[in-house]
Amino acid sequence: xxxxxxxxxxxxxxxxxxxxxxxxxxxxxxxxxxxxxxxxxxxxxxxxxxxxxxxxxxxxxxxxxxxxxxxxxxxxxxxxxxxxxxxxxxxxxxxxxxxxxxxxxxxxxxxxxxxxxxxxxxxxxxxxxxxxxxxxxxxxxxxxxxxxxxxx
Amino acid sequence: xxxxxxxxxxxxxxxxxxxxxxxxxxxxxxxxxxxxxxxxxxxxxxxxxxxxxxxxxxxxxxxxxxxxxxxxxxxxxxxxxxxxxxxxxxxxxxxxxxxxxxxxxxxxxxxxxxxxxxxxxxxxxxxxxxxxxxxxxxxxxxxxxxxxxxxx
Numbered sequence: 001x002x003x004x005x006x007x008x009x010x011x012x013x014x015x016x017x018x019x020x021x022x023x024x025x026x027x028x029x030x031x032x033x034x035x036x037x038x039x040x041x042x043x044x045x046x047x048x049x050x051x052x053x054x055x056x057x058x059x060x061x062x063x064x065x066x067x068x069x070x071x072x073x074x075x076x077x078x079x080x081x082x083x084x085x086x087x088x089x090x091x092x093x094x095x096x097x098x099x100x101x102x103x104x105x106x107x108x109x110x111x112x113x114x115x116x117x118x119x120x121x122x123x124x125x126x127x128x129x130x131x132x133x134x135x136x137x138x139x140x141x142x143x144x145x146x147x148x149x150x151x152x
Numbered sequence: 153x154x155x156x157x158x159x160x161x162x163x164x165x166x167x168x169x170x171x172x173x174x175x176x177x178x179x180x181x182x183x184x185x186x187x188x189x190x191x192x193x194x195x196x197x198x199x200x201x202x203x204x205x206x207x208x209x210x211x212x213x214x215x216x217x218x219x220x221x222x223x224x225x226x227x228x229x230x231x232x233x234x235x236x237x238x239x240x241x242x243x244x245x246x247x248x249x250x251x252x253x254x255x256x257x258x259x260x261x262x263x264x265x266x267x268x269x270x271x272x273x274x275x276x277x278x279x280x281x282x283x284x285x286x287x288x289x290x291x292x293x294x295x296x297x298x299x300x301x302x303x304x
Contacts, residue, residue: 042255096251103194103252104259
């Protein structure tokens with residue numbers, strides 16, 4: 001059985017998962033360095049979603065690392081299906097969080113600039129950008145695994 | 153070849169497309185009844201995306217109606233692929249627009265209530281809800297067509 005790069009248990013998948021973990025941690029960190037985020041619903045949503053994405057990506061990167069280094073590939077359609085659906089749902093949530101954060105940050109910057117010091121708003125923008133990158137990598141993982149599913 | 157309900161050219165697909173057209177038109181209408189939306193980036197984005205979704209859904213509902221009433225089903229993988237990718241992209245854009253609109257409306261309502269009369273903000277909320285419904289139906293269409301693709 002040939003290994004599709006990017007499917008669960010390959011080194012490409014390991015790097016995708018590492019990227020997701022790094023970007024979602026960065027999004028969480030940029031948002032949480034101050035406690036200001038607590039007053040905006042969109043920012044709380046981002047923190048919640050990133051708090052779900054980090055353990056998920058971390059767990060799957062451990063599974064990938066085990067599978068790559070011990071040379072024991074996973075070929076169970078049930079597990080793959082759970083991973084695909086989880087990635088799918090988390091990618092939608094990440095996109096939703098990133099978009100609402102970007103929208104709110106843009107509003108804070110443009111309409112009432114006094115509400116948001118430039119330093120703080122720059123950090124919110126970085127956080128939204130990191131959440132977008134995390135969404136993109138989750139979606140890529142999900143698509144690679146979906147592509148792989150019928151051949152199992 | 154059995155017809156999967158919801159795939160291109162069935163009556164279920166026709167009703168999905170009609171729903172998309174109605175919900176996206178409603179979202180556009182609720183947003184555009186005043187010209188206030190022009191000052192917020194997120195609302196302009198929603199209007200742009202809904203302006204893309206409406207002709208797309210309308211065209212595909214015409215194709216479905218033709219296919220249902222003339223009994224001439226479409227079985228070309230190329231067309232299906234274009235439809236799936238288009239639905240996919242538009243569903244992501246709809247979700248992004250709905251989330252940023254919802255985030256911005258929430259901010260306008262809670263943080264600085266004076267910026268937004270209740271009547272206007274209620275309309276923005278309705279518009280975001282309609283965009284969410286339109287996203288959901290686009291995603292359903294895309295998934296049904298994707299499910300159908302391998303059997304063509």
